[in-house]
Amino acid sequence: MNSPALSPSPLLTDLYELTMLQAYRACGMNDTAVFELFVRALPPERNFLLAAGLEQVVEYLLALRFPADDLDWLASTGRFDAGFLDSLRDFRFTGDVDAMPEGTLAFADEPLLRVTAPLREAQFVETRLLNLVHLQTLVASKAARCVLAAAGRPLIDFGLRRAHGAEAGLLSARASYLAGFAGTSAVEAARRFAVPVFGTMAHSFVQAHDDESTAFADFARAQPQNTTLLIDTYDTARAAHKVVALAQSGVAVQGVRIDSGDLGAHAREVRRILDQGGLTQARILASGNLDEHRIDALVSGDAPIDAFGVGTRMNVSADAPFLDCAYKMVEYGGRPRRKRSEGKASWPGRKQVYRRTGSDGALAGDLLALDGEDAPGVPLLEPVLRAGARVAAAPALDALRDRAQAQMAMLPAALRTLGRATPYPVTVSPSLRALAAKVDAQTQACA
Amino acid sequence: MNSPALSPSPLLTDLYELTMLQAYRACGMNDTAVFELFVRALPPERNFLLAAGLEQVVEYLLALRFPADDLDWLASTGRFDAGFLDSLRDFRFTGDVDAMPEGTLAFADEPLLRVTAPLREAQFVETRLLNLVHLQTLVASKAARCVLAAAGRPLIDFGLRRAHGAEAGLLSARASYLAGFAGTSAVEAARRFAVPVFGTMAHSFVQAHDDESTAFADFARAQPQNTTLLIDTYDTARAAHKVVALAQSGVAVQGVRIDSGDLGAHAREVRRILDQGGLTQARILASGNLDEHRIDALVSGDAPIDAFGVGTRMNVSADAPFLDCAYKMVEYGGRPRRKRSEGKASWPGRKQVYRRTGSDGALAGDLLALDGEDAPGVPLLEPVLRAGARVAAAPALDALRDRAQAQMAMLPAALRTLGRATPYPVTVSPSLRALAAKVDAQTQACA
Numbered sequence: 020m021n022s023p024a025l026s027p028s029p030l031l032t033d034l035y036e037l038t039m040l041q042a043y044r045a046c047g048m049n050d051t052a053v054f055e056l057f058v059r060a061l062p063p064e065r066n067f068l069l070a071a072g073l074e075q076v077v078e079y080l081l082a083l084r085f086p087a088d089d090l091d092w093l094a095s096t097g098r099f100d101a102g103f104l105d106s107l108r109d110f111r112f113t114g115d116v117d118a119m120p121e122g123t124l125a126f127a128d129e130p131l132l133r134v135t136a137p138l139r140e141a142q143f144v145e146t147r148l149l150n151l152v153h154l155q156t157l158v159a160s161k162a163a164r165c166v167l168a169a170a171g172r173p174l175i176d177f178g179l180r181r182a183h184g185a186e187a188g189l190l191s192a193r194a195s196y197l198a199g200f201a202g203t204s205a206v207e208a209a210r211r212f213a214v215p216v217f218g219t220m221a222h223s224f225v226q227a228h229d230d231e232s233t234a235f236a237d238f239a240r241a242q243p244q245n246t247t248l249l250i251d252t253y254d255t256a257r258a259a260h261k262v263v264a265l266a267q268s269g270v271a272v273q274g275v276r277i278d279s280g281d282l283g284a285h286a287r288e289v290r291r292i293l294d295q296g297g298l299t300q301a302r303i304l305a306s307g308n309l310d311e312h313r314i315d316a317l318v319s320g321d322a323p324i325d326a327f328g329v330g331t332r333m334n335v336s337a338d339a340p341f342l343d344c345a346y347k348m349v350e351y352g353g354r355p356r357r358k359r360s361e362g363k364a365s366w367p368g369r370k371q372v373y374r375r376t377g378s379d380g381a382l383a384g385d386l387l388a389l390d391g392e393d394a395p396g397v398p399l400l401e402p403v404l405r406a407g408a409r410v411a412a413a414p415a416l417d418a419l420r421d422r423a424q425a426q427m428a429m430l431p432a433a434l435r436t437l438g439r440a441t442p443y444p445v446t447v448s449p450s451l452r453a454l455a456a457k458v459d460a461q462t463q464a465c466a
Numbered sequence: 467m468n469s470p471a472l473s474p475s476p477l478l479t480d481l482y483e484l485t486m487l488q489a490y491r492a493c494g495m496n497d498t499a500v501f502e503l504f505v506r507a508l509p510p511e512r513n514f515l516l517a518a519g520l521e522q523v524v525e526y527l528l529a530l531r532f533p534a535d536d537l538d539w540l541a542s543t544g545r546f547d548a549g550f551l552d553s554l555r556d557f558r559f560t561g562d563v564d565a566m567p568e569g570t571l572a573f574a575d576e577p578l579l580r581v582t583a584p585l586r587e588a589q590f591v592e593t594r595l596l597n598l599v600h601l602q603t604l605v606a607s608k609a610a611r612c613v614l615a616a617a618g619r620p621l622i623d624f625g626l627r628r629a630h631g632a633e634a635g636l637l638s639a640r641a642s643y644l645a646g647f648a649g650t651s652a653v654e655a656a657r658r659f660a661v662p663v664f665g666t667m668a669h670s671f672v673q674a675h676d677d678e679s680t681a682f683a684d685f686a687r688a689q690p691q692n693t694t695l696l697i698d699t700y701d702t703a704r705a706a707h708k709v710v711a712l713a714q715s716g717v718a719v720q721g722v723r724i725d726s727g728d729l730g731a732h733a734r735e736v737r738r739i740l741d742q743g744g745l746t747q748a749r750i751l752a753s754g755n756l757d758e759h760r761i762d763a764l765v766s767g768d769a770p771i772d773a774f775g776v777g778t779r780m781n782v783s784a785d786a787p788f789l790d791c792a793y794k795m796v797e798y799g800g801r802p803r804r805k806r807s808e809g810k811a812s813w814p815g816r817k818q819v820y821r822r823t824g825s826d827g828a829l830a831g832d833l834l835a836l837d838g839e840d841a842p843g844v845p846l847l848e849p850v851l852r853a854g855a856r857v858a859a860a861p862a863l864d865a866l867r868d869r870a871q872a873q874m875a876m877l878p879a880a881l882r883t884l885g886r887a888t889p890y891p892v893t894v895s896p897s898l899r900a901l902a903a904k905v906d907a908q909t910q911a912c913a
Binding site for chain 2: 027028030031032033034035036037038039041042043045046048052054092096098138142145146147149150151153154157177179180181182183184185186187188189190191204205206207209210216217218219220221222223224225226227228229237238240241242245251252253254278279280307331332335336337340341342344347348351352354356357358359360361362363462
């Protein structure tokens with residue numbers, strides 16, 4: 020499914036991408052460059068990442084153009100020479116992309132994505148590629164933890180209102196669905212990505228009525244096939260009795276939502292009231308400040324909650340709201356490259372991740388190696404674009420979601436815990452270490 | 467300046483806004499409703515908020531329409547009746563908005579914004595209004611702390627790549643500029659909001675060259691009026707000597723950027739090298755994992771840093787990545803309303819915030835009172851829209867930025883600290899307390 024609004028102006032970039040392009044052009048540099056996008060270190064709160072955002076990267080690269088309006092505006096800034104701006108008229112992404120499919124488990128230092136393209140193309144796309152992969156990998160990785168905690172109970176993304184802007188709301192709906200959520204409240208995400216959409220009612224609906232019972236009846240009659248009544252506006256238990264009375268009057272009620280207070284205790288009391296009233300089929304949805312830890316506590320405590328609405332803390336990945344990701348040059352003009360900045364050194368050369376699994380199917384260790392090395396395990400980066408064109412049709416989001424579930428089933432038990440686990444072993448191949456030493460020696464000789 | 471891409475489809479909303487509208491229509495409810503948007507409690511890491519995002523709210527409300535495509539898609543879901551969807555064809559925002567101007571200091575429980583409109587309009591806009599005000603208030607409040615810490619040294623937003631999506635990148639550039647940043651690296655934010663734009667160079671520019679000196683020379687020649695050279699790719703001190711050599715060869719160099727390691731120590735060493743080489747005018751820009759605490763440490767330690775590039779931790783408000791904000795009905799059909807959900811009760815009735823200042827000009831205490839109450843202090847909520855139209859032209863962003871600076875100058879000393887201060891006093895007026903008790907009594911009688 021296309022998402023035109025997610026392919027904004029190429030000016031959604033850092034100024035230095037453009038000034039560097041102008042400088043590269045001025046000194047005639049445009050050989051093949053290779054950049055890799057990776058996360059330097061996992062946040063302490065994460066034992067694994069779930070790669071996501073690749074499809075939006077592909078759409079961005081395929082659509083990359085400088086409209087005349089954008090070039091006119093750049094000209095108006097006085098920062099760029101006419102020849103350079105003219106060269107942008109035909110600017111396209113003509114390179115290759117290799118990447119982990121979305122829904123792949125990933126760890127520190129592993130390239131999620133590799134771009135091989137003429138230097139100016141490979142450089143220019145840095146900002147938006149990071150912006151897209153960072154957000155969705157961040158959210159999918161957080162949502163995956165909620166999915167583990169929920170132990171099979173459905174989760175619904177309720178976080179659009181406090182997601183960081185429109186695109187964050189839409190892409191976090193997509194990323195959380197990919198990670199195993201059942202759907203979202205965000206209507207536009209349903210339209211754009213075919214994510215299932217869910218909704219209940221707000222407190223204001225109850226407040227606007229002079230009494231709660233009338234509010235419930237009005238809502239149930241207007242939504243007969245889809246009635247989840249919000250019962251915590253005034254007094255949760257009393258509201259549950261009103262729901263029973265409404266159902267006994269012949270109005271269909273599919274479920275209730277509890278959004279405040281001790282969700283486990285309320286759920287137990289409400290379950291008892293509903294069951295005693297004959298509403299054994301009515302489902303209880305809980306929401307309000309939930310994250311994986313609170314879900315885990317409710318599930319572990321056997322709270323009779325059938326589904327969870329999870330908003331803000333998932334959408335903004337509240338305990339780890341960013342990943343230390345980077346997009347770094349690893350080769351130019353056929354020569355491997357690396358930076359050695361303190362605490363931020365990167366591995367040189369085109370790399371591949373080889374993953375081994377144990378006899379039980381669980382992940383047994385990854386090897387970070389040079390691309391093409393004869394190494395044991397399954398290579399994780401796959402061809403995505405060649406010469407600026409897709410090598411295969413865009414995958415369906417549901418297929419990516421299935422992949423994510425299959426991947427999460429391969430998590431070793433230690434990594435499934437919500438607490439901090441011993442890091443998953445990612446080994447660097449001897450060839451790669453040797454190359455790094457060689458590159459360092461060359462750079463020092465030149466410097 | 468208009469920002470059309472920030473007025474996305476009305477389907478950027480929670481499903482329940484639409485299902486509630488259908489139910490309100492079915493039961494004929496559309497009297498005047500009043501909703502207020504406020505933050506329930508400040509994060510422990512915040513002593514004040516800086517209100518922001520109002521201009522995008524206004525643009526959203528003025529542009530609110532249901533395009534035919536959107537209605538067709540809603541019809542295709544089978545969730546809505548034809549009469550309801552038909553009623554959305556003429557759906558417009560015709561109500562009033564009162565709000566704190568952007569750049570106003572705000573505290574817990576204080577309405578940042580009040581909507582007075584026919585129920586369906588006032589209800590429908592909930593999700594997007596929260597989404598817009600939340601993000602910019604969040605970021606402006608974080609950025610303001612960086613501005614306090616920088617003590618007059620310029621700050622530049624570098625965070626687009628790890629902001630949560632495109633809109634977060636653009637709006638955090640706007641919000642941080644409003645809070646006192648000098649500008650941003652995000653080109654599209656410069657175009658859209660006329661925020662000053664800045665850029666240096668990336669490590670990849672150095673890496674692509676076989677030696678660092680050539681890279682510096684190539685970049686400086688291509689950007690003669692605007693050369694900030696990144697000097698930490700390999701060895702910061704050696705790179706500083708190369709910058710000196712380049713300048714001594716007659717190439718203009720305006721400054722250098724240090725992006726890793728001990729920024730204070732590197733800055734001192736680099737300053738010494740530059741000064742000894744005669745580059746006393748060359749400025750040092752520091753970046754890399756900065757936030758208000760690290761800036762404060764560098765400034766307190768008299769590090770010779772002329773400007774700071776601040777990215778991720780500011781853009782995502784890393785230590786407090788969300789605000790507990792809500793948009794709650796306070797009146798319907800002329801009757802005050804409140805919810806009493808545990809831990810989430812809200813104050814009923816149309817409210818105003820009255821602010822007193824001391825003889826030194828510093829804030830001396832706020833009163834949360836009923837709108838129109840005869841109270842001491844300056845009322846903070848001002849008319850913005852009347853009957854769906856602006857009461858005044860859109861303010862210039864620079865005027866809002868000036869306002870923010872004037873407001874921050876009024877912060878009591880205790881609130882200017884980066885640590886946790888005693889909360890600023892916000893008192894609830896006796897009339898408001900009496901109204902809450904009265905509303906509760908009525909609700910209980912009805913319930």
